[in-house]
């Protein structure tokens with residue numbers, strides 16, 4: 001299965017881990033990327049408009065922009081610049097490129113090589129049995145989509161995936177098209193990302209989103225950064241962390257790896273900070289074992305609870321608990337019965353450190369817990385998130401300034417896509433909105449999420465697969481199983497900017513529909529258009545591209561969706577797709593009519609810094625089943641490893657955006673020129689007789705099925721014993737489709753049981 005993950009090694013080079021993040025070298029690296037892949041003048045023009053009011057939203061992460069003053073020269077980070085360079089590249093995956101490379105040849109390329117081929121210039125078609133993609137007209141492409149969709153026995157045989165880069169306008173139209181077509185099969189990247197957050201927070205706080213603003217982060221007494229690597233994945237967050245520290249705040253970091261970005265930050269835009277050699281970020285680092293955050297936080301709660309019992313109200317916020325929460329008594333009983341030593345042992349963290357962290361928490365009132373994928377991609381992730389809320393609630397740390405819960409989102413508009421209704425479950429309010437405004441009956445039954453879509457394709461029950469962005473085959477678990485599903489489809493359609501593995505692993509016929517990126521000018525019949533996005537803190541802002549489109553054949557995502565919808569639905573539709581595609585104000589008017597919080601959308605989105613969506617928990621309003629914020633009683637993690645097994649987590653390197661590989665280095669971790677590595681504790685290496693650079697294969701066994709990836713190299717790393725760490729997506733073939741988070745169905749990509757097998761022995 002070489003075309004799924006080409007098994008080639010490069011020349012691994014190990015250097016010292018960096019001591020600080022985002023300093024002057026980071027600025028230099030930004031410019032290098034811009035220079036290498038695009039024209040410097042154009043690249044600089046693009047960077048100057050990045051994240052500016054009236055400019056465009058960074059296509060990288062979902063971290064918010066300041067409401068007030070923004071840096072006039074650089075309101076972006078190194079990795080934002082890489083994302084822009086990647087999109088604004090002058091390299092072209094033209095029809096000539098596709099003629100020169102058969103699909104098999106594309107499959108032999110690494111993800112890095114595939115992505116570096118450049119921007120897709122024209123719609124491309126792979127006919128049944130063909131070896132190469134060939135150009136096709138837009139009308140020709142839409143005809144194929146319409147024919148295949150209309151030929152299915154039921155609309156539920158089609159799957160419509162969304163990646164989180166799609167704008168609000170595109171996302172709203174996409175779900176409208178899909179629901180008029182007749183299905184709720186709208187899986188999205190959230191299913192693999194913060195679904196556990198959406199489920200847990202909706203249940204216990206009444207809103208499946210975070211509660212804090214950027215100002216709260218600056219204002220907090222104490223930040224807990226759990227399962228997150230902001231130095232790489234949300235670099236602009238480091239400025240906010242520094243501001244919190246400058247204001248006297250403290251930081252506790254909880255992570256199996258001592259991530260550079262958690263430790264120290266040198267602000268590239270502050271000469272004094274550079275001279276001062278930066279700001280120390282983390283005060284207490286707890287090197288937790290993979291997926292033992294639950295044991296750790298439970299231990300901390302037990303320590304706090306024991307202290308509070310001596311003098312009730314001295315540690316816990318009794319007034320808050322009394323008036324705003326439910327379930328405290330049961331939770332308190334559970335904590336009373338908790339064995340502190342067992343939890344401390346389970347966490348793998350020294351007791352002294354745990355007491356130190358508990359001391360800081362006890363002494364702080366304004367506490368924020370920030371977290372990301374380190375918490376959300378395990379079997380018990382919904383429970384883990386609820387456990388974080390327990391800690392917040394006993395301290396009364398929500399619904400007031402400087403306090404709350406902060407799931408840090410991934411894709412730049414992943415939160416907005418959900419707000420727009422991209423979800424396999426159709427909320428009753430949106431169903432009513434769509435029914436009333438567009439006069440049709442949306443499908444009632446829940447559709448398929450990512451994992452269930454894969455199973456349906458595998459079973460031959462889903463036959464057409466459409467992807468609005470993303471790279472489904474590489475992002476999803478159990479790659480070999482998933483590939484079989486995709487290959488059984490009659491048609492796979494990818495709306496993409498650049499070649500990726502999902503163009504290689506295709507259905508009987510395949511289409512690639514190339515779209516404009518966020519950096520590009522979007523000219524429609526009514527003139528230049530802008531779109532809008534919602535960031536991680538619920539602020540909706542406009543985004544307007546500034547660069548000339550890379551090819552005259554490209555269409556905006558909005559135009560592509562409208563084209564597909566008009567052709568597929570024909571006379572049946574009640575939507576004026578042409579009007580929607582010619583003037584996006586029409587789309588926003590429809591959103592305003594259908595979705596709460598978007599009243600006067602067209603007016604509000606034109607305000608320079610956008611507008612905040614309503615947020616109950618931020619104002620101590622909890623729209624849960626009993627109107628209270630709820631304590632939960634949940635079991636601890638329980639991993640039973642057999643001799644020789646390791647628990648593996650999969651992470652991003654500093655040089656990638658999910659499945660888009662910018663480069664081969666992970667600078668902050670000191671791992672250079674290779675991605676096929678296994679980070680392992682030196683004591684585990686010694687116990688197994690492994691040397692640094694040793695070549696190994698990895699297997700995982702679930703329900704009797706053994707999955708395998710070959711040719712990796714061992715790298716000694718500071719990581720708890722029994723744990724290993726590899727890069728996503730190279731080890732996705734090991735992530736079993738059969739194990740997902742209870743309650744959110746998220747693949748368990750952060751805790752996979754694996755064996756490490758030595759090669760050539």
Ligand SMILES: Nc1nc2c(c(=O)[nH]1)N[C@H]1C(S)=C(S)[C@@H](COP(=O)(O)OP(=O)(O)OC[C@H]3O[C@@H](n4cnc5c(=O)[nH]c(N)nc54)[C@H](O)[C@@H]3O)O[C@H]1N2
Pocket residue numbers: 060061062079193226227228229230232233234254255256257259288289290291292293372373374375409410411649650651652653654656657658659750
């Ligand atoms: N440059 C760049 N930016 C990005 C992305 C990118 O790929 N590149 N991806 C975007 C997306 S979609 C997302 S979702 C976010 C992801 O942002 P992150 O969640 O920061 O991404 P990961 O690399 O998956 O890192 C997870 C962190 O959790 C730690 N971890 C792993 N297992 C555990 C555990 O069991 N417990 C704890 N406490 N920690 C654990 C890892 O060591 C790592 O530091 O970033 C977004 N931003």
Ligand SMILES: Nc1nc2c(c(=O)[nH]1)N[C@H]1C(S)=C(S)[C@@H](COP(=O)(O)OP(=O)(O)OC[C@H]3O[C@@H](n4cnc5c(=O)[nH]c(N)nc54)[C@H](O)[C@@H]3O)O[C@H]1N2
Pocket residue numbers: 162163164165166189190192193194373377410411468469470471472474475476495496497498499500515516517518557650651652657658659660728729731732735749750
């Ligand atoms: N093992 C493991 N697996 C994981 C994760 C993990 O931590 N470990 N993380 C999971 C997470 S958090 C996520 S969010 C998913 C990510 O899953 P996806 O969102 O599906 O993957 P991406 O790699 O972000 O998608 C990249 C592709 O998007 C296309 N693209 C880029 N910009 C645009 C645009 O503006 N419009 C359109 N239409 N297309 C564009 C390009 O063709 C590019 O190749 O992966 C998940 N998978």
Ligand SMILES: [Mo]
Pocket residue numbers: 189192193194409410411
């Ligand atoms: Mo994500």
